[in-house]
Amino acid sequence: MYLEIVSPEAILFSGEVTSVAVPGINGEFQMLKDHAPIVSLLGKGNVKIYGDVKIREEFQGRFSKGEKNEILLPINSGTIEMKNNRVIVLAD
Numbered sequence: 345m346y347l348e349i350v351s352p353e354a355i356l357f358s359g360e361v362t363s364v365a366v367p368g369i370n371g372e373f374q375m376l377k378d379h380a381p382i383v384s385l386l387g388k389g390n391v392k393i394y395g396d397v398k399i400r401e402e403f404q405g406r407f408s409k410g411e412k413n414e415i416l417l418p419i420n421s422g423t424i425e426m427k428n429n430r431v432i433v434l435a436d
Contacts, residue, residue: 345360345361345363345364345375345376345377345379345429345430345431346358346359346360346361346429346430346431347359347360347361347364347393347431347433348430348431348432348433349391349417349433349435350432350433350434350435351435351436352436354403356403356406356407356417356435357393357397357399357400357403357407357417359397359398360395361393361394361395361397361431362376362377362394362395362396363375363376363377363394363395364391364392364393364394364431364433365391365392365394365414366384366386366389366391366392366424366433367386367387367388367389367390367391367419368384368385368386368387369384369385369386369387372389374392375426375431377429378429379426379429380426381426381427381428382424382425382426383423383424383425384423384424385421385422385423386419386421386422386423386424386433386435387421388419388420388421389418389419390410390416390417390418390419391416391417391419391433391435392410392414392415392416393414393415393416393417394414394415397415399415406418417435419433419435419436420436421435421436422434422435422436
């Protein structure tokens with residue numbers, strides 16, 4: 345599935361991923377390929393990206409590696425939309 349993470353400053357990431365987990369306002373949830381369409385608010389926490397992920401050099405300082413080799417991006421809030429195997433995270 346295709347993931348795009350957008351901040352007010354720039355597109356932080358765009359590319360194919362295996363799955364993504366996000367900090368929903370009622371708890372963390374994960375999306376895999378062919379997940380049902382969803383729009384949700386996000387709370388403070390980490391966006392967790394799974395797969396063979398390449399972060400652009402200018403944004404590498406905003407991301408870190410997790411315990412299971414996932415890529416972590418801390419956010420304060422945001423929204424997420426998934427439709428037709430395309431995930432868009434608007435992160436603050």
